[in-house]
Amino acid sequence: MxxxxxxxxxxxxxxxxxxxxxxxxxxxxxxxxxxxxxxxxxxxxxxxxxxxxxxxxxxxxxxxxxxxxxxxxxxxxxxxxxxxxxxxxxxxxxxxxxxxxxxxxxxxxxxxxxxxxxxxxxxxxxxxxxxxxxxxxxxxxxxxxxxxxxxxxxxxxxxxxxxxxxxxxxxxxxxxxxxxxxxxxxxxxxxxxxxxxxxxxxxxxxxxxxxxxxxxxxxxxxxxxxxxxxxxxxxxxxxxxxxxxxxxxxxxxxxxxxxxxxxxxxxxxxxxxxxxxxxxxxxxxxxxxxxxxxxxxxxxxxxxxxxxxxxxxxxxxxxxxxxxxxxxxxxxxxxxxxxxxxxxxxxxxxxxxxxxxxxxxxxxxxxxxxxxxxxxxxxxxxxxxxxxxxxxxxxxxxxxxxxxxxxxxxxxxxxxxxxxxxxxxxxxxxxxxxxxxxxxxxxxxxxxVYARNRTDREGALSNYILSRPNEMPDAAVSAANVASPSGESQYKVVVPVSNPRTESDLLSLASVFAKANDGVVQAVHIVEVPDQTPLSEGSEHMRQIDTESQQLMERVRESTDTMDVPVDVRTVVSHRAFEEVFDVARREKADKVVMGWGPGRPWSAGRAERPLDELAHDLPCDFLVFHDRGLETDRVLVPTAGGPDSDLSAEVARYLRDQLGSEITLLYAVDGDDEAAAGERFLTEWAAEHGLEDAAIRIDTTGDVEGAIEGAAREHSLIIMGATERGLLSRLVRGSLAYDVVHDVECSVLMAERPTSRSVRERLFGLRRDE
CATH class of the missing domain: 1.20.1740.10 (Amino acid/polyamine transporter I)
Incomplete structure (x- = not known):
C-alpha cells in the first residue's frame, strides 16, 4: 500500500x-x-x-x-x-x-x-x-x-x-x-x-x-x-x-x-x-x-x-x-x-x-x-x-x-x-x-512481539553495519541481525553497478519493476579490489569512491526516467564481484536483481568454480541479466516453451506493457506445419494463464529455435528470454550461453532466471535427468 x-x-x-x-x-x-x-x-x-x-x-x-x-x-x-x-x-x-x-x-x-x-x-x-x-x-x-x-x-x-x-x-x-x-x-x-x-x-x-x-x-x-x-x-x-x-x-x-x-x-x-x-x-x-x-x-x-x-x-x-x-x-x-x-x-x-x-x-x-x-x-x-x-x-x-x-x-x-x-x-x-x-x-x-514481524523498515545504522560485515565487530553485526525486522519487506529491486556512468538503462528497467510493485530500487556500486589488498584498506579508499559514485549516480538519475521510484545508492568493496552480487541480493532481501552483462563488468570475467558456494544454494531471488544494445521497449518479443523462467519472462512483459505501453509478441517454435495448430493452442492458453491475452501470437514451424528468434528479432526492439534447464547464470560465467542468439541479434536481450527446485548439480552444470 x-x-x-x-x-x-x-x-x-x-x-x-x-x-x-x-x-x-x-x-x-x-x-x-x-x-x-x-x-x-x-x-x-x-x-x-x-x-x-x-x-x-x-x-x-x-x-x-x-x-x-x-x-x-x-x-x-x-x-x-x-x-x-x-x-x-x-x-x-x-x-x-x-x-x-x-x-x-x-x-x-x-x-x-x-x-x-x-x-x-x-x-x-x-x-x-x-x-x-x-x-x-x-x-x-x-x-x-x-x-x-x-x-x-x-x-x-x-x-x-x-x-x-x-x-x-x-x-x-x-x-x-x-x-x-x-x-x-x-x-x-x-x-x-x-x-x-x-x-x-x-x-x-x-x-x-x-x-x-x-x-x-x-x-x-x-x-x-x-x-x-x-x-x-x-x-x-x-x-x-x-x-x-x-x-x-x-x-x-x-x-x-x-x-x-x-x-x-x-x-x-x-x-x-x-x-x-x-x-x-x-x-x-x-x-x-x-x-x-x-x-x-x-x-x-x-x-x-x-x-x-x-x-x-x-x-x-x-x-x-x-x-x-x-x-x-x-x-x-x-x-x-x-x-x-x-x-x-x-x-x-x-x-x-x-x-x-x-x-x-x-x-x-x-x-x-x-x-x-x-x-x-x-x-x-x-x-x-x-x-x-x-x-x-x-x-x-x-x-x-x-x-x-x-x-x-x-x-x-x-x-x-x-x-x-x-x-x-x-x-x-x-x-x-x-x-x-x-x-x-x-x-x-x-x-x-508485534512490530518486528510486521515492519519492513531497515535503519541506516543496520544497513551500514550489515553492508560492511568484514569491517565491523562481530558483536555489532550480530546485534544488527537480531534487531532487523522479519516482517514482509518492501518490494526491492537491486541493481549491481560496475560503472555508474553507463547504468542508465539498468536503472530504467529496475524502476519499471519497482513501480509496478510500489517498491524501491537499490543501486549497489560494487568495487572489486585485488586479493592482496586488505578490505580495510579498500574501505578507507571506498569513502572517496563512494562520494564519486554518489555524484555520478545522481547525474545518471537526473537523466534517467526512474518513474518517481525511490533510488538508493551505496558502494561495496569486495574481492569477488560476482559473489558479492549474491551477497547483496540476500542481504537486501531483494525481490529481483537486474544486472548488466558485457565488457567492463567485473562479474563478466567470472569462472564457474568461483561462484560455486553461491550457486550451490537456491538463487536468492529472480535474476534478470541485460545484454544492452540500447533500451527500447516499444516492441517486445517473448520466446517461450513454458517453465518457471518463462513465467518470469511473462511477468516482466506485463510490467513493460502496463507501465510503458509496450506491444508484446509471443513466439513458440514447433517442428513442422502439422504441429502448428497444437502450438497455437498451447501459446494461446499460456498467454491467458499469464495475463497476456492481448499479446500477438507467432508460431514458427522450422524447428530451429535460435533461427526463429533471430528472424523475429529483426522486427522487435527487445527480447525477453527465460533460461532453460541448463542454468543461465552458470552458462554466463563459463562463457557458453544456452542460446548463441544473444550475441547474434542486433537488439537488446533481457535474460531471466527464477529460483526453482532444481538440484544443485542441475543448477550448476545444466544436467537434466533425461540426459
Whole structure:
C-alpha cells in the first residue's frame, strides 16, 4: 500500500504558534512555584539551563526536519536512522510522553476553569449554591471538578484536531497572539513592583547551588514544544526555510519569556511564598490594586486557560501525527493510516490518541507531578536518540539525506545534545526514572512481539553495519541481525553497478519493476579490489569512491526516467564481484536483481568454480541479466516453451506493457506445419494463464529455435528470454550461453532466471535427468 500524504496547510506563523503555545503553558502558569521551592531565586537559571539544552537539541531537530519533513518528526528520524527497534522506543516514548503531557495540560486547564467558575459563582449569589462542575464517581474513580473540566477540554481539542490541521493552526495562532499580549501587559505592570531585595533576601541560592540542576530537570517539561513542530513537518509550507526558523525561534522566544516572567515573580513575592498551584494569580494580586486587581487576576486566569489550552491543543496535534507515522511503518496497526476523506487528517489516530488522553485524565489526573515528570523523562530519551540518528545519517552518507539546514560545530553539537539529555535524567527522582524505563522496556517488548514481524523498515545504522560485515565487530553485526525486522519487506529491486556512468538503462528497467510493485530500487556500486589488498584498506579508499559514485549516480538519475521510484545508492568493496552480487541480493532481501552483462563488468570475467558456494544454494531471488544494445521497449518479443523462467519472462512483459505501453509478441517454435495448430493452442492458453491475452501470437514451424528468434528479432526492439534447464547464470560465467542468439541479434536481450527446485548439480552444470 502506498503512503498516505497530509495536506500542506501550515505556514511559519502557525508553526511558531505550535511551538510557543506548547511550551508557554506549563512553564509559566504551573511550574514556577514548585520549581522556586526546589531551586530558590536561582530558578531563573534552571529555566535558562533547560532552554540551552533544548536549543542544542533544536539544532539537531532542525537539520533532520529539513532533510525529512515527514509526519512523526523525531520518531521518523530515529526509525529511519537507527532502525525500527529504536523507532519503536522513540515512537512509543514520544507518543506516550505527549499523551501524558496533553493530559497534564488539560488538568491545568481544568484547574483554572474551576478557579474562574468559582469566581463567577461568588459574584452571582443567585446561583452561588450551584455546583457547576460536580464531582463524579465512576466505579473506583472519583473525578473531581478539575478533572471534569479537563475532560471537557480534552474532548474539545481532540475534536478540533479531528477537523483538520488548518483549523488547528488558526486556533493556535489566535490563542498564542492573545496570550502573548496579556503576558506583555503583565510584565510591564510587574516591572514596577519588582524589588531586588526580595530576590536577594536569603541569597540567590538558599537551597544550595546543587538544587539548580534538579530544578532544571523539573522545568524541562516546559520546553517540549519545539520538537513538536517537526512532527507536523509534512504539513508545513516551504519546510526547508520555515522548519528551522520555527524550531529555533520558538525556543529562543520562550527562553526570553520564561526569564523575564520568572525573574519578575521571585522579585515580587519571596520564592518560598509563591503558590505552587496558581503562581501567576498570586503575583497578579500583588501588582494589580483596587478595581484593577479583579480585572488583572481575571485576565491572568483567562491567560492561563489560553496557555494550557494551547499546550494541550498542540500536544494532541503532535501526538496524533506520531501515531499516524507509526501506523504507516507498521510499528502499530496499519488501520491507523486512514486519512479522512473530508478533513484530510489521520482521524483514527487522533481518535485513539484522544481516548488515551481522556483515560490519563480520569485515572491519573489527581497527581499532576506524575503526568509532568513522565512526559519529561520519555522526551529526554527521545532527544538523546535524535542526536544519535543525526550522526548515523551523516556518517553513513545516506544518499537521500540532504538537509537544507545543518547543525553548527558538527559533531560536537549532537554529541553534546545526547550527553545533556541523558545527563538531565540523572537529576530526576528514582521513581520517575523507573516509570520512563518501564515504557522503554515496554516498547522493546512490543517490537519483539508485534512490530518486528510486521515492519519492513531497515535503519541506516543496520544497513551500514550489515553492508560492511568484514569491517565491523562481530558483536555489532550480530546485534544488527537480531534487531532487523522479519516482517514482509518492501518490494526491492537491486541493481549491481560496475560503472555508474553507463547504468542508465539498468536503472530504467529496475524502476519499471519497482513501480509496478510500489517498491524501491537499490543501486549497489560494487568495487572489486585485488586479493592482496586488505578490505580495510579498500574501505578507507571506498569513502572517496563512494562520494564519486554518489555524484555520478545522481547525474545518471537526473537523466534517467526512474518513474518517481525511490533510488538508493551505496558502494561495496569486495574481492569477488560476482559473489558479492549474491551477497547483496540476500542481504537486501531483494525481490529481483537486474544486472548488466558485457565488457567492463567485473562479474563478466567470472569462472564457474568461483561462484560455486553461491550457486550451490537456491538463487536468492529472480535474476534478470541485460545484454544492452540500447533500451527500447516499444516492441517486445517473448520466446517461450513454458517453465518457471518463462513465467518470469511473462511477468516482466506485463510490467513493460502496463507501465510503458509496450506491444508484446509471443513466439513458440514447433517442428513442422502439422504441429502448428497444437502450438497455437498451447501459446494461446499460456498467454491467458499469464495475463497476456492481448499479446500477438507467432508460431514458427522450422524447428530451429535460435533461427526463429533471430528472424523475429529483426522486427522487435527487445527480447525477453527465460533460461532453460541448463542454468543461465552458470552458462554466463563459463562463457557458453544456452542460446548463441544473444550475441547474434542486433537488439537488446533481457535474460531471466527464477529460483526453482532444481538440484544443485542441475543448477550448476545444466544436467537434466533425461540426459
Amino acid at each position: 502506498s503512503d498516505e500524504e497530509l495536506a500542506k496547510d501550515l505556514g511559519l506563523i502557525s508553526a511558531l504558534a505550535v511551538g510557543i503555545g506548547t511550551m508557554v503553558g506549563a512553564g509559566i502558569f504551573v511550574l514556577p512555584g514548585v520549581a522556586a521551592a526546589e531551586a530558590g531565586p536561582a530558578v531563573v537559571l534552571s529555566f535558562l539551563i533547560g532552554g540551552c539544552i533544548a536549543m542544542v537539541n533544536a539544532f539537531s531537530v532542525s537539520e533532520l526536519g529539513t532533510a525529512m519533513p515527514k509526519a512523526g518528526g523525531a520518531y521518523y528520524y530515529i526509525n529511519r536512522g537507527l532502525g525500527p527497534l529504536f523507532g519503536s522506543i522513540s515512537g512509543m516514548g514520544d507518543w506516550m510522553g505527549l499523551a501524558f503531557a496533553s493530559a497534564f495540560y488539560c488538568i491545568g486547564f481544568g484547574g483554572y476553569l474551576t478557579t474562574l467558575l468559582s469566581g463567577v459563582v461568588v459574584s452571582l449569589p443567585v446561583v452561588g449554591t450551584v455546583d457547576l462542575l460536580p464531582t463524579i464517581v465512576l466505579g473506583p474513580l472519583v473525578l473531581s471538578d478539575i478533572q471534569m473540566g479537563a475532560l471537557l477540554a480534552g474532548i474539545v481539542f481532540v475534536g478540533v484536531n479531528y477537523i483538520g490541521a488548518k483549523e488547528t493552526g488558526g486556533v493556535q495562532t489566535a490563542i498564542v497572539t492573545l496570550l502573548l499580549g496579556i503576558l506583555t501587559i503583565f510584565a510591564i505592570v510587574g516591572f514596577f513592583s519588582f524589588d531586588l531585595e526580595t530576590v536577594t533576601a536569603d541569597g540567590l541560592t538558599p537551597e544550595g547551588t546543587t538544587a539548580i540542576l534538579p530544578g532544571t530537570a523539573l522545568v524541562f517539561v516546559s520546553y517540549l514544544g519545539y520538537a513538536k513542530i517537526a512532527t507536523i513537518g509534512e504539513e508545513l509550507k516551504n519546510p526547508g526555510r520555515n522548519l528551522p526558523i520555527a524550531i529555533i525561534g520558538s525556543v529562543a522566544i520562550v527562553m526570553v519569556i520564561y526569564s523575564i516572567l520568572v525573574g519578575l515573580m521571585v522579585g515580587i513575592i519571596p520564592y518560598d511564598s509563591i503558590s505552587e498551584s496558581t503562581p501567576m494569580s498570586d503575583v497578579a494580586n500583588v501588582i494589580f490594586e483596587g478595581n484593577l486587581g479583579v480585572i488583572g487576576v481575571t485576565s491572568i486566569t483567562l491567560a492561563a486557560l489560553l496557555a494550557t489550552a494551547s499546550s494541550a491543543n498542540a500536544s494532541i496535534l503532535a501526538s496524533a501525527r506520531i501515531n499516524f507515522a507509526m501506523g504507516r511503518d507498521k510499528i502499530v496497526t496499519d488501520w491507523l493510516n486512514e486519512i479522512h476523506p473530508t478533513f484530510a487528517t489521520p482521524y483514527r489516530s487522533i481518535a485513539v490518541t484522544g481516548l488515551m488522553i481522556l483515560f490519563f485524565i480520569a485515572a491519573l489526573g489527581s497527581d499532576l507531578e506524575v503526568l509532568a515528570k513522565a512526559a519529561s523523562v520519555l522526551h529526554l530519551v527521545v532527544y538523546a536518540l535524535i542526536n544519535v540518528a543525526l550522526v548515523v545519517f551523516r556518517e553513513a552518507d545516506v544518499p537521500e539525506y540532504d538537509p537544507d539546514f545543518t547543525v553548527p560545530f558538527y559533531p560536537i553539537t549532537p554529541i553534546l545534545g545526547f550527553s545533556l539529555s541523558l545527563g538531565l535524567i540523572y537529576f530526576m527522582k528514582v521513581e520517575e526514572i523507573a516509570l520512563g524505563l518501564f515504557f522503554v522496556v515496554g516498547a522493546v517488548v512490543w517490537y519483539g
